[in-house]
Amino acid sequence: MDGRWPGWGADAGLVVLTFLPALLSQPYVDTSGAAWASLTVYEAVGVVILLVRRRLPATAFVVGFAALLVALVGSAGAGAKLSPLVFLPLAVLLYNLGNHTASWKRTVSALLGVIVLGVAGLWLNRMTTDSGDFQGGLDVLAALAPMPLAWAMGFAARTRQELLAAAERRAADARRAQALEAAQATQRERTRIAGEMHDVVAHSLTLLVVHAETLRARGGELPDWARTQVDGLAAAGRQSSGELRDLLRMLRDPADAAPLQPVPDLGELDALLDSHRAAGGTVELTTAGALESVPGPVQLAAYRVVQEALVNARRHAPGALVRVRVGDAAGELRCEVVNSRAARRGTAGAGVGLGLISMEERVGALDGELVAGPTEDGGFRVVATMPLDRADV
Numbered sequence: 001m002d003g004r005w006p007g008w009g010a011d012a013g014l015v016v017l018t019f020l021p022a023l024l025s026q027p028y029v030d031t032s033g034a035a036w037a038s039l040t041v042y043e044a045v046g047v048v049i050l051l052v053r054r055r056l057p058a059t060a061f062v063v064g065f066a067a068l069l070v071a072l073v074g075s076a077g078a079g080a081k082l083s084p085l086v087f088l089p090l091a092v093l094l095y096n097l098g099n100h101t102a103s104w105k106r107t108v109s110a111l112l113g114v115i116v117l118g119v120a121g122l123w124l125n126r127m128t129t130d131s132g133d134f135q136g137g138l139d140v141l142a143a144l145a146p147m148p149l150a151w152a153m154g155f156a157a158r159t160r161q162e163l164l165a166a167a168e169r170r171a172a173d174a175r176r177a178q179a180l181e182a183a184q185a186t187q188r189e190r191t192r193i194a195g196e197m198h199d200v201v202a203h204s205l206t207l208l209v210v211h212a213e214t215l216r217a218r219g220g221e222l223p224d225w226a227r228t229q230v231d232g233l234a235a236a237g238r239q240s241s242g243e244l245r246d247l248l249r250m251l252r253d254p255a256d257a258a259p260l261q262p263v264p265d266l267g268e269l270d271a272l273l274d275s276h277r278a279a280g281g282t283v284e285l286t287t288a289g290a291l292e293s294v295p296g297p298v299q300l301a302a303y304r305v306v307q308e309a310l311v312n313a314r315r316h317a318p319g320a321l322v323r324v325r326v327g328d329a330a331g332e333l334r335c336e337v338v339n340s341r342a343a344r345r346g347t348a349g350a351g352v353g354l355g356l357i358s359m360e361e362r363v364g365a366l367d368g369e370l371v372a373g374p375t376e377d378g379g380f381r382v383v384a385t386m387p388l389d390r391a392d393v
């Protein structure tokens with residue numbers, strides 16, 4: 001409804017500007033009853049024609065010209081004269097014909113129709129009017145002479161609109177082509193990265209698992225502590241291989257992103273902590289709340305935060321006690337991992353330095369917050385808080 005009012009308002013304004021001048025100037029031309037009757041009927045018909053001009057531009061022009069012709073010939077036959085401003089609606093209809101009629105056949109047909117009507121009207125005017133003052137002459141020709149300019153202006157406006165529409169279509173096509181090219185380039189880069197990761201990482205992981213399994217097969221020759229370490233190494237290698245395989249599949253084809261491996265959640269924290277203990281670490285876990293009801297994306301993010309924090313503790317603070325606290329309260333999940341001072345020197349150059357960055361990005365994607373930094377006793381603390389209403393992420 002709101003979109004119609006501007007169009008109706010413009011039409012109302014055009015009707016006033018087109019028909020009111022003739023009414024205002026008619027008293028200065030002829031005040032006879034015949035003149036007013038012809039003008040009133042003509043303008044009533046003209047208003048209807050003007051309102052339907054966009055739907056039927058050629059028909060509206062022909063009918064409008066015929067109505068004007070009848071008014072002029074009828075008033076002249078009764079010895080009355082109309083204001084020259086009665087030609088204003090004809091100019092509007094000609095502009096509309098040029099602006100809304102794309103078919104040259106219809107345009108030419110409309111022009112031929114008004115020429116035929118004009119000749120017939122001139123003949124009727126000569127037959128019904130004896131006085132030369134009421135026969136069409138130079139005054140009518142002077143009013144009709146500039147009319148083709150109105151059609152030319154309408155045609156120019158339509159041509160400009162078509163050019164703008166064509167330019168917009170070309171711009172839209174260019175944007176679509178650019179987006180397609182960017183998507184293809186992204187996919188090519190994904191495929192390249194997947195190939196590089198397969199060549200650099202997958203082969204190394206495969207060799208790691210093969211060596212670990214070989215050591216397990218000769219477990220009778222190893223001490224007890226070594227057998228435990230080898231079991232943990234083999235399990236970690238197999239898990240990493242599975243997760244890497246899923247990651248490579250997602251990089252090669254995002255549409256095939258369904259993981260083959262089960263997505264880890266908070267229910268697997270005990271297994272994660274056991275692997276940390278098997279690697280020689282000491283860890284304590286405290287949980288609170290119904291963690292099983294936490295949305296899956298939040299559980300996965302919390303699991304990854306604990307996993308990365310434990311890895312960092314093993315690298316930089318070996319032998320340190322690690323305390324893990326996970327609980328939900330006040331509509332958010334809070335995950336805290338704190339390790340004490342290192343019991344021995346950490347591994348120099350361990351890691352690639354992106355652990356905290358990846359944790360922060362993962363938590364931030366869920367509208368959460370990550371705080372990490374050293375503690376007063378020389379340890380390190382990581383705290384992640386994530387809202388529980390982001391299950392749709």
